[in-house]
Amino acid sequence: MATGRDRVPVEVCKGVNGLEMVVLREARGSSAEVYLYGGHVTSWKNDHGEELLFLSSKAIFKPPKAIRGGIPICFPQFSNHGSLEQHGFARNRIWSIDNDPPPFPTNSSSRAFIDLILRPTEDDMKIWPHSFEFRLRVALGPGGDLMLTSRIRNTNSDGKPFSFTFAYHTYFSVSDICEVRVEGLETLDYLDNLQNKERFTEQGDAITFEAEIDKIYLSTPTKIAILDHEKKRTFVLRKDGLPDAVVWNPWDKKAKTMADFGDEEYKHMLCVEAAAIEKPVTLKPGEEWRGRLELSAVPSSYCSGQLDPQKVLQCS
């Protein structure tokens, strides 16, 4: 576990439109940028300086619009699954740096990390009448892995529990969406957002893309792989506390309706979102929930033809 002593100092600087952001740098060269606006990771680069996340060239860095790309945090509501604004409000609030977070029982050897915290304002409590502390740690591992840990605590003093849904809405950068496949979701049940959230079962093949997709896969494995053939790169997601996985690409027609997204940009992004949606999380006062996401990008040239994400991991 990293201590204050061996920790790499983080840089706080002004990003787009003067919004504050934190830059994390790992000794071997990987880096990440985190905006306090939204507690939003907007960049993750490997040790060759290659960007691994998609960020729209039309992203609007101006509250209340959430930043299009990177890793928006969806809380306390995913999408329109409830009465709050789409994806909840955490993604368009200004978070604070948490200089003294409660101890982190993690075996991570990360030295480059930042702790953020979001607490509701009085106005927030008018739309969602619950007191909470949302602590987010963003860390870079020694191999350039990006790790996000969310800890959400019910701090209600009225004795009331609350329930929420959640997602790390990760936009991966891909060379060509038509050359990408996702492994780990085959044969699973999903809710199709394009068909009134109806429940279907996925076929036995890896998922490939040739049209708009917006599906919530249920009870997914802890590892999911995104294989980018052209880039010869595989993203591996490892997740904990997040049973569901949303797969989204707006494709051409929907892209044209989005003001903060280029018409052709759908070709170069794919959202695979580690989430807790089907069964909302309920916390009693004093209880805390954790949701963890670990992302790695590994060369897939050595692994071509292997369908099992477990094997992809072994040959990284």
Ligand SMILES: O=P(O)(O)OC[C@H]1O[C@H](O)[C@H](O)[C@@H](O)[C@@H]1O
């Ligand atoms: O445009 P946004 O509010 O950021 O939402 C973007 C997308 O997020 C998720 O992936 C949902 O499943 C989609 O239905 C939604 O279109």
